[in-house]
Amino acid sequence: MLAGNRGPAGSAEAHGTLAGGPAHAAEPEAADAELAAARAAWARLREVESVTVTVIVDNETDGLSTPCRCCDPALDPETRTPYVSEFTAGVQAGHGLSLLVEVTAAPSTAAQPPEGGGGSSGGEERRVEEEAASVVFDGGPSEELWAANVRRLGLGLERVGGAVLSHWHVDHSVGLAAVAAAASASRAAPCGDAPGSCAAALAPFVFDVHPDRPLRRGLLLSAGAKPVPFNEDVSLEALAPPGCRVESHAEPHTLLSDLFFVSGAIPRVTAFEAGQPGHATQGRDGLWRLDPHIMEERYLAVRLRGQGAVVFSGCSHAGIVNVVTHAQQVSCGPVFAVVGGLHLASRPMEARIPETVAALRQLAPRRILAGHCTGWRAKAALAAAFPDTFQPCLVGGTYRFLAPQLPPPPEQPPPPGQSQPPRDN
Numbered sequence: 001m002l003a004g005n006r007g008p009a010g011s012a013e014a015h016g017t018l019a020g021g022p023a024h025a026a027e028p029e030a031a032d033a034e035l036a037a038a039r040a041a042w043a044r045l046r047e048v049e050s051v052t053v054t055v056i057v058d059n060e061t062d063g064l065s066t067p068c069r070c071c072d073p074a075l076d077p078e079t080r081t082p083y084v085s086e087f088t089a090g091v092q093a094g095h096g097l098s099l100l101v102e103v104t105a106a107p108s109t110a111a112q113p114p115e116g117g118g119g120s121s122g123g124e125e126r127r128v129e130e131e132a133a134s135v136v137f138d139g140g141p142s143e144e145l146w147a148a149n150v151r152r153l154g155l156g157l158e159r160v161g162g163a164v165l166s167h168w169h170v171d172h173s174v175g176l177a178a179v180a181a182a183a184s185a186s187r188a189a190p191c192g193d194a195p196g197s198c199a200a201a202l203a204p205f206v207f208d209v210h211p212d213r214p215l216r217r218g219l220l221l222s223a224g225a226k227p228v229p230f231n232e233d234v235s236l237e238a239l240a241p242p243g244c245r246v247e248s249h250a251e252p253h254t255l256l257s258d259l260f261f262v263s264g265a266i267p268r269v270t271a272f273e274a275g276q277p278g279h280a281t282q283g284r285d286g287l288w289r290l291d292p293h294i295m296e297e298r299y300l301a302v303r304l305r306g307q308g309a310v311v312f313s314g315c316s317h318a319g320i321v322n323v324v325t326h327a328q329q330v331s332c333g334p335v336f337a338v339v340g341g342l343h344l345a346s347r348p349m350e351a352r353i354p355e356t357v358a359a360l361r362q363l364a365p366r367r368i369l370a371g372h373c374t375g376w377r378a379k380a381a382l383a384a385a386f387p388d389t390f391q392p393c394l395v396g397g398t399y400r401f402l403a404p405q406l407p408p409p410p411e412q413p414p415p416p417g418q419s420q421p422p423r424d425n
């Protein structure tokens, strides 16, 4: 099933020949360097104890269906991946994706320098409070939808450090203008009583984007046809109001105190995940070129203690099998969960469903939370193939991933001269 090459599957279209489009296959040395860079960034990534995902925008709303077995607290009160649906807030669906991803890191111990300084040796250990960080992953297709759903869900951006854009498509980028407006307002708010609510204490909100923002994207359905342009992506200026700034990264990196990982380019190793037929990009020279591979798409990931990587994929234009394969190679470990759009809707994409399901069986992520552009045929196939691990990603829903419970600490013997307190049982 895996073709073994690191570039896109070859075809006339794959190389975007209408106006001499770019070739995307990385040379072996460059591919090795990219993987090494990704592994170096992953090595800095810290483990987290919990991941909470709130779906602000998704194609589908369904507040009534029960969760799959492994995500249902009613069936498994001890579940470490509980899902809670939302029915009463009145959130609305729309073609696109926006997630709020919140993580907590374990309290850690750090050496306390002895009084009077002199380095860390000989100091007492002090307990560091649990750390939390949050990002918005993509902004959905419209400012109004994002702002309305955030209001209905009662979410705020005071404690959110930034936003990551998966790729330059309007159903992911346009709503980021509303994220910027909300983040700017949160940074400009006067000091309140709650700890950390003072605007002066808040760091700038960072929009993490790929530098290859296209002039325009659209469809070229045949060589002589007129391009069908999509709407325009959000502008960089709209993402930089007071209190916000834009950071462009093509390379893999971490953010927010090394609690989140953003991949670089995703190698295309499967033969059947051959990009989006007819997808085109307008270059600075005004010419439209076939661009089926959308190479700037990145995934977001976190490292969940004791479980593995939790991967967030916006549209999976690389193919979800390529995404999971890359995440496994980068993390040198299992992918515990994939969350996001698998882009298996539309006629040419639906033909890839059987091979995708078969490959996911081999890769064996233990949770598949598919939404957005996955499509109902793929969702049905995934639900049939993975009845206990597939869970639709639905607007308003809250999905949690919790690290395994730690065993209780061993009992300490009482200090000399003190007796053991009596036990209750």
Ligand SMILES: [Zn+2]
Residues within 6 Å of the ligand: 167, 169, 315, 317
């Ligand atoms: Zn897309």
Ligand SMILES: [Zn+2]
Residues within 6 Å of the ligand: 096, 097, 169, 171, 172, 314, 315, 341, 372, 373
């Ligand atoms: Zn999309």
